Amino acid sequence: MPRIREPGTFLPTLLLMFFGYLLLALGAVWLSRQPGSIATLWYANALTVALLWDQPLRRWTPLLVAAMLADLLANLAFDGNLVLAAGFIPPNLLEIILAASLLRVSGAALRMNESPGAFLQFIVFGALLPPLAGACLGASILAWQGLDSFERGWMYWVEGAMLGAVSVLPLAVWLRQHGWWELFGERRRRELLLYVGLVLLGTPISLLWLPFPFVYVSLPLMIAAVRLSFAGTALLVALASLSGGLIIALGHLDSPPMDKGWRELLVYLPLLLSLLPALQLASAVEQLRKRRHELVASETRFRDAMDHSAIGMALVGLDGRLQRVNHALCDMLGYSEDELITLSFQDLTHPDDLAGDLELVREILAGRRHSYRLEKRYLHRSGREIWGLLAVSLVRDHDGEPLYFISQVEDIDRRKRAEEREAELAQRYSVATEASGVGVWEWDLASDRLLWDEGMYRLYGRSAGDELSYADWRTHLHPDDAARAEREVLAAREGSQHLDIEFRILRADGGQRVLKGHARLVCDGDGRPLRMVGTNWDVSELRQLAERLRDERERLQVTLDAIGDGVITTDLEGRVSFLNPVAERLSGWRSDEAQGLPIEQVLLLEGEDGRLVTNPVRDCLEQGSAASLQGLASLRHPAGGTIALRGQAAPMRCGEGALLGCVLVLTDVSEARAMQKHLRYAATHDALTGLLNRWAFEDALVESCREVLQNDSHSVLCFIDLDRFKQVNDSAGHAAGDELLRQLGRLMQAQVRSGDQLARLGGDEFALILRSCPLPRAEQLAARLIEQIQGLALTWEGQELRVGASAGLTCIHSGNAQPAELLKQADTACYRAKHAGRGQFAVEHR
Template sequence: MAGCRPASPNTGPAVSRAGIEPMMIESESVPQPLSALADSALDPALAAAHIQTWDWELDSSRMRWSGDDGTRPAPPHYQAFLSRIHPADRQRVVDEIESVLAGDSATLHVEYRSLPETGTPRCYLLAGSLIRDRQGRVERMAGLRQDITEYHDAIARLRRSEQRHSEAEALVHMGSWELDIRTGMAAWSEEEYRLLGYTPGRVSASYQKFLDAVHPEDRAAVVLEIERALQGDVKLYRVEHRVRLDGGGERHVLQQGRVGFDADGRPARLIGTTLDITDRVLAEKALQDSHAQWDHIMDFFQDAVYVVDLDDRIVRANRAFYELTGLTPETALGRSIMEIMHPHGEPVPCPVCRARQAREDTLVTMEADHPDNPVGRPIEIMVRMIRGTDAKVGAILMALRDLTRTRETEDELRRLNAHIRVLMESAGEGIYGVNREGQCTFINNAALRMLGLEREQVIGHPIQDLIHCTGGDAQPASASESLVFSVMTSGRGERADGELLRRSDGECFPVEYSAYPTTESDRVTGAVVVFRDVTEARELNRRMDYLATHDALTGLVNRHAFEQRLRMALDSSHRHGNEHVLCYLDLDQFKVVNDTCGHVAGDELLRQLSTLLHDRIRHTDMLGRLGGDEFGVLLENCQVEEALRIAQELARTVQEFRFIWENKSFTLGVSIGVAGIDRSTRDVGSALAQADAACYMAKEAGRNRIHLYQRDDVEMVQRHGEMQWVARLQEALAEDHFCLRYQLIEPAGGGNGALHCEMLVCLCNRGAEMIPPGAFLPAAERYNLMPAIDRWVVGAVLDWLQASPGELSRLALCSINLSGTSLSDEDFHGFLIRRIRESGLPADKLCFEITETAAVTNLSAAIRLIRELKKLGCRFALDDFGSGMSSFGYLKELPVDYLKIDGAFVKDILSDPVDRAMVTAIRDIGHVMGIGTIAEFVESDAIREVLQEIGVDYVQGYGIARPRLLPAPGEPLSPA
C-alpha cells in the first residue's frame, strides 16, 4: 500500500493509536513465550485492535504467533515470515531487525506491506525487543504486530475528501476564509483567491488584501458590517459587494461571516464564505431592466415594430412605425396593414404578405428600388408568429429595419478588420493561425522576422513540421507533442514555457507561447498561437542563478554554495571513505585598509586578493567567500600533508601581496585553520567549527600562521581566552547562578503609565558581583551554549510574570532577547512555543528581540519562528538595526513589530549629522511599513528631544533608566 511508510522509533501514527510500546524483556520475567498471551484474557482486546503477538527463537528460527492475519496461517519460521513481506519493503525490515540484533537499536519499530495470497497488500506495524537469558545472552526476539491498513486507508480517504471539497468550492464558485483578529493572519481557500481577483499563492492572504479587492464604492459598507459583527450587533453578517478585476471589470459576491469570541468575550477570529453571485445580480438587474424596457421598447426601438391580429389589423405599434408611416395611434390601431403598406393594392402579393398569410416565419430583404418597398431605403422585414401555450398562432409580430446604418456598419467592420491586421503586423510578439489540419492560415511580420521565413513559405503549409523542435538537435516535434493540437482537442487555451522553435537557418531558440482554439458555431476550426523569444530572459535567469550562488564583489562562490559543496564532500566521506580538507582563512590587518582608505579600497583589495588566491589552488578545489574578510577553501580528495603545503602557498601569496591605494602601500597576513574531513566528521557545522577553531588558534598564536586542528586543541583553547568560560557557564546553568535585570523603555514623548521593559541576563559571581552579558555571551555563542541560556531566561521571565499578577496587569510589553543559535535550533522553537502555552500568560505582552545579524544569517529560521509565535499573539523586535544596513532588503520578509535602532547611531546624534540622517531614514522606513522604532543608548535629555523631534516612537538607555535587578516575584517594578 502506497501509504505505508517506516515509522519513527519513538513516534508514529500506529503507535500513538494502538498504544503499542516496545520493551526490553528478560527471560526471568517472561518464563513462557510471548505468544502464550494468545490464550490469556488479553486475547479479545488484542484481536479487537488487530494486534498479534509473536515470538522468534533465534537458534531454531521458529516463530510463534497469536491467532493469524485473517487470510492464512501464521508463518512458522523466520524465512517464511520474510517471504510474505512485499519485496519493496523486505530489505528495510531485515535492516531494522539486524540493527536490533547488533545492538544499534534498543527496540524494533517498522512498518511494512504484506504479500497476501489473494487481494491487495495489507499494511502492518511490527514492534519487538530482544529477550535474554540469565547470563545476558540473546535467546529470542518477541513483540507485537498490528494491522494498520484501515488507518492508512482513512488517511487516503481524508485526502480525497479534501480534494473533493476544493473541487466543490470551485464548482459552485464559493470560497472560504478565516481571519485571526489578534494577529491579522488570514487564510483563504483557492477559490477565495480567485473570487477576489488574485492568483492562488501569488499574494499573502490578509485583511488589507481583502479590502484592496473590494470596490471602492462598496468598501465603507463592507467595513461597517464587519464592525457591527465585531461589536456583537449581529451574529452572522451578510453583505453584498463588488470585487474589482484586473481587466477593469467587476464581480458581485455575497460575503457572509461569523465572529468567534474568546473566553473573555473579545473577538478572536472571523470565519466565513464568499459566494459568486454575479450571474444572480446580473439576472436580477436584467429582470428589473426588462420591465422598464418592455414598457418602453415599442417606443424606443429604432426599428418599426408592430403586431397584427389574424385579420391583419394592427393591434400595437411603436413610435418608429408611426414616424415611418406618418400615422398616429388613433389612425393606425385597428386598421388593416394592407391598407397602409399597399394603399393602391398589390397586383402580385409581396413576399411579406405571402408569409403572413401562410403563417410562416420569414425574413425578407428589399433594396431601395424594390417595387414593394414602401420607404425607398434598403430594408429588412421580419415576420414571426406569436403562439400560445397550445402552439396555435394568436398574432403576428412584424418588424421593419432600416438597413442603411447596417450597410454603413459593414463598411466600418471592413475598415476595422484592416485596422486589426495593422495591429497584428505591428505587434512585437509572433502570431500565427492554423486550421484543423495544422496548416498555417495567417502569420504576422514579427513571427516571420523571428523565424527568418517568408510568408509564402508558411501560408498553407503544415507549420508544426516547419518550425517546432523537440530539442537542441532541431528535430521536428510530432503533433502529439504540440500544444497547438492539444488545445484544438481540449477546446481550452493553454500556455507553454519551454517550447523550442526553429529558424530558417536550422538554429532553435526558446519561446514562451500561448495557444487558443478558434471556433465557429461552437465547433473548433483551428487555433491561434502567440509566442515571444525568451532567449534574453533565459540568460537573465541564468545570471540571477549565478548571483544566488556567487559573491557579487569577488565572483567567488558565496557561503551558501560553499556549504552545499562541503555537504556533498562530507557525504562522499561517509559513503565511500573519501578524505578531504577544509581551510578557513581570516585576513589579518584588513581592518587597517578599511579604516584608513574606506570600504571602496577594502572592496578592491578583496577583489584583487580573491583572484590571486583562486590561481593558487587546484582546479578541483573550491574557494569561497564566507564573510567580510573570511574565505574558505575545500580541498577534495586531498591528504593533510598536501593541504598544509597548499595552505602555506596561500599564506605566502597573501604575505607577498602589496595593495596600493592612493599612494599608500599595505601588506596583509592571513591566519589559516586546517581541518581534515573523514568519516568521523559529523556534519557541515562540525567541519566549519573545527576549521574556525583552528583559525582562531592561529590568530591566538600570533596571527599570520597556519594551525592544523587536533582533537587535543581543546586544552590549548582552554588556556587561551573564551574557552575558560565554558565550564563556568555550564556550572552556572547547572546551579542556577544566572539572574535577571530589567531596563525600562519609554515613549519618546514621555511616559504614559504603561510599563515596557527589556529583560537582561547577568551572571552572579560567587562574591555577589554582577557580571554583565557582554563578558560571557561571546563565549556562549561561540561554544553553542546560547540555546541553554535562552531557555533559562525564557523560563525565568515567564515564572516571574506568572507569580506577579499585579505587575503583569501594569506591564504593556516585556522584551526577551533570543540569540542567533537559538533561532536555528528547532528544539528551541518547540520549547519556546510549548512554554508560552503552558504559562497561560497573554502572549501579546511578550516581545522577542533578535539582532539584525542573527535575523539575516538565519533568515528562513527567523521568519518561521516569528510566524509561529505571532500566531500565539507574541510580538518581535529587530535589535541593533542598521549596524550593517543589510537588513533593509529583508524587512519585507521579516514581519517584525519594532526596529531597535543601533546605539552607535544614537549616542553621537547631537554632533554627527550622518548619524541623525541614519536614524531619520530608519524611522521613515519603519513608519512606512507600520513598524515601531526604539532608540537605544539614549544617555541624555538632549538626545531624547532630538529623537522625539525626528519621530522615533520609544527610547531606552541610561538617560531613561539604568538596568535594575528584577525584584522578588510579586514585588513591583520601580519606575524610571
Template sequence: MGLCALAMGLASLALAWLGIWLLRGPGDVAAIWLVNGFAMAVLARAPATARLPLALAFLVGVGLANVLADNTPLLAFGLGLANLAEVALGALLLRLIHHGEPFLSSLRLTALSLLAVGPCAAVVGASAGALVVALELGVPFGTIWPSWWFADGMGALVLVPLLLLSDRSRWRQLLAPTKWLRVLPLALLVALTCYVGVRYLPYPFIFAEIPLIASAMLLGLFPATLLTLLAAALIVAATLDAPEMVLAGLQRWGPAGFNLPLAVTVSLPVMVGALMDALERQQTALELSRKELSDTMQAAAIGMALVSTSGHWIKVNPALCQLLGYREEELLPLTFQDVTHPDDLELDLANVHALLEGRADTYRMEKRYLRQDGRELWAQLAVSIVRDRDGRPLYFVAQVEDIDQLKRAQEALRESEARWNFALSGSGQGVWDWDLASGTVFFSETWKGMLGYAPGEIGQDIEEWWSRIHPQDEEWVRVVLQRIAQGRDSRYAIEYRLLDKRHNALWIHDRGVVIERDAAGQPRRLIGTHTDISARKRDEAERRRQSERMALAVAAARVGIWEWHIGSNTLIWDERMYELYGRQPGDGDPPLEYWYNSLHPDDSERALQEVVLAQQGKKPLDTEFRALWPDGQVRHIRALATVRCDEYGVPVAMTGTNWDITEQRRLADALAEEKELWRVTLHSIGDAVIATDTALVINYMNPVAERLTGWRQAEARGWPLSTVLVLRDQASGQPLADPVEACLRQGQPVFLQPGAVLIGRDGRAVPVLDSAAPVRAGNGSVIGAVLVLQDLRDLPPSRPGAMPPSPPAR
C-alpha cells in the first residue's frame, strides 16, 4: 500500500507540474490538465481501503507541484484541495455510473462517464480553484474559471477512458504483431494530420478528427483512447511550437476557439470507439448466443426447433427428428401443421395467432404429433416468439417433450379407475370411510342399497353400523373393530351378518385398513368395503350338503380317495384306501410305503412310471395294477388321478381314486376266453360266416367267407354287405334280394331258395345255400345279423325235397 501511495504522489507531482507548465504557455492556448483525470481513474478502480491513502498522496503531489511552481504554501494547499474535490467527485460518479459493471462496457456507460469526468466534475474543480486564486491573488473569478474548466475537462476526456480500460490483456492484444501492424499506420496518420493540420491548415481539428474516428471504427475503443491521447499531445506540441499561427487561425471562434474543438476532437473518437465495441460485443454475444442455442439444441434430450412464422421448420435438433421418426432432410421441407394431429391443429393455430398478434409471448399445450410411421405421439409443446426491436415477429422457438408414455399411463389410470369404480358398484362393493375423531362414517350408496335403504335413510353416525350387526355376531365384531380403533391392529378382514331393512340377515365380507394416524400414532381414519357374500354362504352350505352326499356315494361305491403332496412326498389315504390294500389305518409303514410295497412285483415299475409321467404332465393317470394283500390275496386295482399345479405351473399335488376291479377283471377274462372259443369255432367250421350291424356294414368274416367272396376280412370290414355279397339266380342271372336286409326288416331268420350263385370278387360263380338270422342283445333288441353260406360245389347232388342249412345259433 505504501508503494502505491508513493507512486501516486510522484505521478501526481509530475503531471501537475506538467499542467502548470502548459498553463503558463503562450496565451493559455495549450492548457490541458491531466493530473485530475489520472487521479479519477486510479481512485475509481482502487479498492475502498486504498482510496484514502491514494487521495492524500494525490493532494501532497499536487500541492508540492504548486510550491515548486513558486506558489505560496497556502495557495498550493488551496489549489490541491480544489483539485482533490474534483477528483473525488469524478471517481464517485464513475463508480455510481458503472455500479459493478465493467468500465465503459457500453455506449451508454461511456457517454455518461465522459460527461461525468469532463464537464460535470470539472465544474467543481474550476469553481473551487478559481475561488482560491481570486481570494489569494485577487484575479477575477470569471477570468480564471473558463480556462480552468476547459483544462480540467480536457485532461479528463483524454486520460480517463485510457486508464479505465488499461489492463494486461488489452496491452498484450495491442502489442501483438497482427494488431500492432494495424495500429502503427493509423498512429502515423494521426500524428501527421494532427501536427501538420494544426500548424498549416485552416480547419485543423476537422483533419485531425477524420483519422481518429477511422481508428476508432477499425480498432475499437482502447486503441482509440491511446491514439486520442497521442493526438492531444501532438496538437498541444504544435500549438506550443507555433502559437501565433494557431491563434491567428482560431480567432474567429473567440475564447473557446481552441479548447472546444479540441474537446470535440478527443471525445468523439472515444464515443465512436465505445459504439464499435458495443456493436462488437453485441455481435459476439449474438454469435455466442446462436452457438449456445445451436449447441443446446444439438445436445438437448428433448425436441427443439426454430420455426418460421409460416410454420416451416428453420432448424431442428436430432432429438426432434428421432421423436417424429424423420431424418433432418425429410423434416425440414414440411410444416408443423403437416405433422400435427388434425384434432389438435385448430387449438395450436389459435395459440400461434395469439403470438403473432402480440396477445401473448409464449404458450404451452399438450398435443399429438403424427410420426412418419403413422403412429400418434403425445408431446408437451412450449413455444415462444422472437421479435425484432420494432416488435415484428421473426420466428418461433419450440420445445417438444415426449409425454406419450405418461399420457398413456394416465389414460390407463383413468380407465383403471373407471373400471374400479364400475367394478365396485357393479360387484356390489359398498365403501365406508370412518373418521374416528368425530365418530362419523361415510357410507356409499351401494353400501346403503345393499341393506335395502335409500341414500337419505341412513346417516353418518357410527351407530348406523353398530346397530345393524346381527346379535350373534355383535360381540366379537366389536372386539375386532375396537382393536383397530385402539391402534392394536392396522387392518382386518372378517365375515359376519348385518340386518337389512326387513331385518333379514345378510352375510358380508368386511375389509378395513387404517389410512391416517394422529401425531401420537393412533388411528384417525379407516376406510374399507363391504361385500355381500350371502350367495357364497348359501353355496357353501349347499356344497357341504353335496359333500356329505358325495361321501355317502363314495362309501357306497367303495371307492378309495388319496392325495399325494409332491413337495413333502407324503401320501394321504382315506379309510377305504386301507381296505382296498388289506390293511388297517395306522398299521406298519407310512401310506407312501404301503402303496409301493403293496404292488405286485410284475406291475410295480410300470405303475410307478405312469405316476411319474402324470406328475410331469405328459399323460393323465388312468391305469390298472395288482395289489398283494398281507394274507397273499391278489386284487386288481383301477387308479385315476389329476395333478394340481401352483401359479407358476409347477405340480404340487395329485388327487385320485382307487377301486377294486377284481371281479370285473375275472368276468372280463371269462368273456375273453368265451370269445376266443367262438373265434376258433367259427374259423374251424366249413361254412362261410359273415356278421353285420343293423346298417348292413360288415364287421366279421371267417376264412371260408374270405375264400368264397374273394375279400379278406381286413378289406371287407366297414364296407356295405352289398359290395361284398353279390347273389344271382343261377338260371336267369338276375340279382337276388339281400337275405340279411330281409332278416333285419322281419326280425326273424330268412333262407335263400335253391338255385342261387355267389359272384366272387374275381367273377367266379359259386352255387351256395344261405341263411340269415338276426343277433339280439340281452334286452331283445336287434344289434346285427349273421349270414351263413354253404358251398354246394363239393356236395353230392341234392335230393328232391332236401332242406337248406340250419341258421347259426344266436
C-alpha cells in the first residue's frame, strides 16, 4: 500500500535537491545554446517536485532556496546577465510549489498507479496545471524583457516543462515511495533490461531513419506496459524521453515541411503523446494485477477456512455432485476425498430423508428461500446411519443464475442417539407407572407394628414376611432426610396434617431410592388415632427425569434468551404466554406485562400502506398449520417508529397431536429492507445530481408513450444540452464541473412541474418529459430553463463559471409515440438550436 515516507535525513535531501537541480538545469541550458537547437528539455522542476511534495512543510523553504540557487547558478554559467538569470526563478518556483501542493493535498501521488483515473489525476495535478501556470508567468517575463514574444515563450515553456514532468515525475515519485532496490528486484528483471536496451537503441533509430517514427517509439513502451510493472514502464518512458528529446532538441529529427515557427513550437508534442498512453496503460494493468491478486487471496482464505473447519463442508454442483469437500466431512462419513467427489448428495442421504431434502433444494433454486437447515440421516461408508445438521445456501452469479451450493454438515449423531435413549427412558417410566408398582403399608399405633404388602418389600429390598416396626422403617431413611421425614410422619400421627412426603431410603442391598409417600390417619369413634394407612412408590426415575427436564428447560430458556430472533408463544385463544428478550425489545412489552393479552394488542402489525394486517398467529390457529407474515410488514413500536419484520408462526401440539397454542418467530429485517430500498434508488438515479438516470428515463418515456396511446393525450419531450460546459472542466477541473452539474440539476428540478420527469442522460445532457403539456407551454418552460441556466454563476477558486444551454422539443402524441424515434427527434432539434447560435430551443414537428 503506497504511503508517504517518513522524512529522511535533511542534509542528504538538501544536497540531492541542489546538485540534482544544478546538473539537470546545466544540461538543459547548455542544450539550448547549441547551434541548431530548437528548444530546451526541462527535467529539473519534475525532480524537485518529486523530492519536495512529501517533505514536512518546515523543510520546504530551505529546499526551495537550494533549488532556486541552483537554477540561478546554471543560468549564470552560460550568461552573465544576473537580471536575465533571476527572471527564470519566479515561474520555476511557482510551478514547483503548485505541483507539490496539489500532489500533497489531493494524495494523487500515493495512488497514481492504482487505476487509469488515478494516474490521470496525477498527471493533471503534477504535469499539466503547474506547467500551464508557470508558462504564463515565464512567458510574461520573457516578453517584458524583450527576449521573445509571449506566445512563443509560452509554448516553449509548456512543452519543455510538460515533457519533463510526464517523463520524470512518475518514476521519481515511485522511487521516493519504494526505492531503487525494489525496482531492480522486479521479478521480470531480465525482461526489463531487454526493454531498456530496446528503448535506448530503438528510439534514436526510429527518430533518425524510420518513417512515422513515433509509432515505433511508442510500440515497445505499450508492450512493456502490459508485461512489466508500472515502475518499469515509467523507467522506460524516462529513457525514451531523454534519448528522443535530445535528438529533437539538437534538430536531428526530419519533421514534415511546415512553417518554421510552428515546427519549433510543436516539436515535442508527438513525443509527449507517444509517452502518455504507455503510462496510462501501465496504471490500468497494475490495477488489474492488484484485483487478480486480491481475488486469489480471497479464494485462498475461503479454501483455508473450508479445509480447517471443524464441521463438514462441501461445494455441491447443481446436479447434486460433490465438487469439493473438507477433511471434517471425510472423517464424518468415512470416505476419502477422492471417493466423495465421485458421489452425489443423493447417494449419501438416507432414502427416507431424501424427498424432503430435494423439495428444499427445488425451493431454493426457485428463489422461494435463500437457504435452509435440515436434520437428516447420512449413510456412512460402513453402511450405518449418521445424523447430521445440514445448512445449505446457494451461490449465484451477477445475473442471478445459480452456480453451486455451499453445504455445512454438523455431526449431531451423539445428540440424536441421546435423545432416543431419553425417549426410551421416558417410555419405560410410563410403562412402570401403568404397571402400578406401588407398595401399601399400615402402621398400628398401639402396638407399633408395621404391615407391608409385597410391593413395599420390593421397594425396600427386604425379604417378605419379616416382622417390622416403626424403628425398622426408620433405619432405611437416608441420614440427610431422616429428621425431616420423622417430623412430618409424627405430625401426621398427631392429626395436624395429612402425610405427603418424598424421601430417600437405603435399601437392604445397599441401593438408594427415592420414594413418594401418602397416608391418612384412621381414628375410632371418639376420634382417637388407631392406625395410619398409606402408600409408597418409587419415584427415583421420575426425580432423575425431572432434574433432566429442569436442566433441559434451563438450556431452552438460555437458548431463547440468546438467539437473535424474537420468539412469542400463545395459547389456543391467541393470548400471549411468553416473550423472549428479543421479542420484548421488538414489541416494547415485558413478558410478564404481556401475559394473557391478545396477540394483536402486543404486536401492532401494518403493511406498506400503513393499514393493520392479520397476525399470522390467527391464521396458524385457524388452519392448524404454519403461517407466514405476508408482504413487507412492519411492527409499530409503542415508543414510536416502526420495525421491518419477517415472521413465521407454527402450531404447538401435545404428544397426541392436539393443538396447544402457537409459537411466532420474528426476525428484524430493517437493515436488509433499507439496503434494498437504497439499491433500488441507486439503480434508477444519477449519482451526481440525484435525477433519474438514462435507463430510468427511457422506462419513463416508454410509459409516457403508452399513456398517450391509451388516453389520446399530448406530452412533450425536451432534450437539453449544456453549452460551453467542456470549457468549465478544462479551465476549472472536473470537481468544478460536477458542482455546476449538481446546481443545474437542482435549478431545473425547481422549474418543472411535480408530474414532469427530469433526468441526466450523461455528461452535460439532460432530458425532460412534460406530461399532458401543450406545446406552447412547453416552449415557454424551455425558454425559461435556458434563461435560468444562463443566469446561474458558480464561483470556484476565484473564477466565475457560467454555461449556456440549447434545447430540442418534440411532441408525443398518438401518431408519434415511438420512444427511440422521439429521442432522435429531440436530439435533432437540439442540434439545430445549437447550430442556430446556441442559447435557444428548436421544435421538431411530427
